[in-house]
Amino acid sequence: MRIAITGATGNVGTALLRRLAQEPDIEVVGIARRPPSETVGAPYDRVRWHALDLGEVDNVPRLTEALRGVDAVVHLAWQIQPSHRRALLRRTNLTGTRHLLRAVDEAGVGTFAYASSIGAYSRGPKDRRVSESWPATGVGGSGYSTDKAAVEAVLDGVEHDHPELRIIRMRQALVFQREAGAQIRRYFIGRVLPVSWLRSGRLPLVPRNKKLRIQVVHAEDLAEAYWLALSGDHRGAFNIAAEPVLDGPVLAEEMGGRTIPVPVFLLRMAAKAAWRLRLLPTEPGWIDLTAGVPITDWSRAEQELGWRPRHDAREAVRDLFGGIAVGAGTETSVLRPERRAMGQFGRQTSPG
Secondary structure (H helix, E strand, C coil), rough: CEEEEEECCCCCHHHHHHHHHHCCCEEEEEEEECCCCCCCCCCCCCCEECCCCCCHHHHHHHHHHHHCEEEEEEEEECCCCCCCCCCHHHHHHHHHHHHHHHHHHHHHCCCCEEEEEHHHHCCCCCCECCCCCCCCCCCCHHHHHHHHHHHHHHHHHHHCCCCEEEEEEEECCECEEEEEEEEHHHHHCCCCHHHHHHHCCHHHHHHHHCCCCEEEEEEHHHHHHHHHHHHHHCEEEECCCCCCCCHHHHHHHCCCCCECCCHHHHHHHHHHHHCCCCCCCCCHHHHHHHCCCEEEEHHHHHHCCCCCCCHHHHHHHHHHHHHHHHCCCCCCCCCCCCCCHHHCCCCCCCCC
């Protein structure tokens, strides 16, 4: 089986490469703007790499050739930064996806698996769970959610026009692993949260609000879900998340801190100010998304894929925070480690 992966050097891509390396007779084609060097080791060394920018229309013919003979495409490429350059993000995320779908059609690929998100859903309940039938029209105020929902709408049209193409939509929760520590600090935390707190294993204060409830999943478990979907004949949307749902009290217990009640509007105002001052790298719309996105039911993945997470949500958080504390990463441009942090606080280790 030949599988092409866009964004194969990132958080989910790295976990999926590790998972596919366990299977015999799998050939992987990696597509990235900046592929890893030829001297990099596992899991990137068994991949046939193509350096391609999905947003560049002139690359569509080259992309089509790279997909010739491919059985399935896993589309993980998604640009979050620089968050102040919205047009650039949409060039990669929306235009790039349309270019990729053109190449998939022209190359005759039979399966397309898209890394959607629970963030594609419209606002919904926090006190009960929603299935994959909940509207995937996004949460207003969040550019990330708006773009994820826009791609879902594109896929609706492709499914209508090309019913022969098997489309899988992984509506995944936030994805955590140790090796994403340095990246997530760069992309989401910036200078707002003192890393010294994480090095001590504690967060003294955690915001508490009944709307601030989120779901996460470990990258290894998400990679398993992708493999189960690809290796069968499954299609459609699958919610992917681990238990328990995370909120202020759960995180405070896990991190040895205490909760403090905070209105969502006040948290958003603070995030907006920090973003404008370039202290917070991620757009304030992530507060709207966290407060608005519903809690999802992942029973379809369990029943149809036979999937269950091996790591619970607390383990995923511990793995990530441990990685942030030491600047953990891998030898790719996306997941590059923070050398100074690693040199000071010890060598990077793989999750056990």
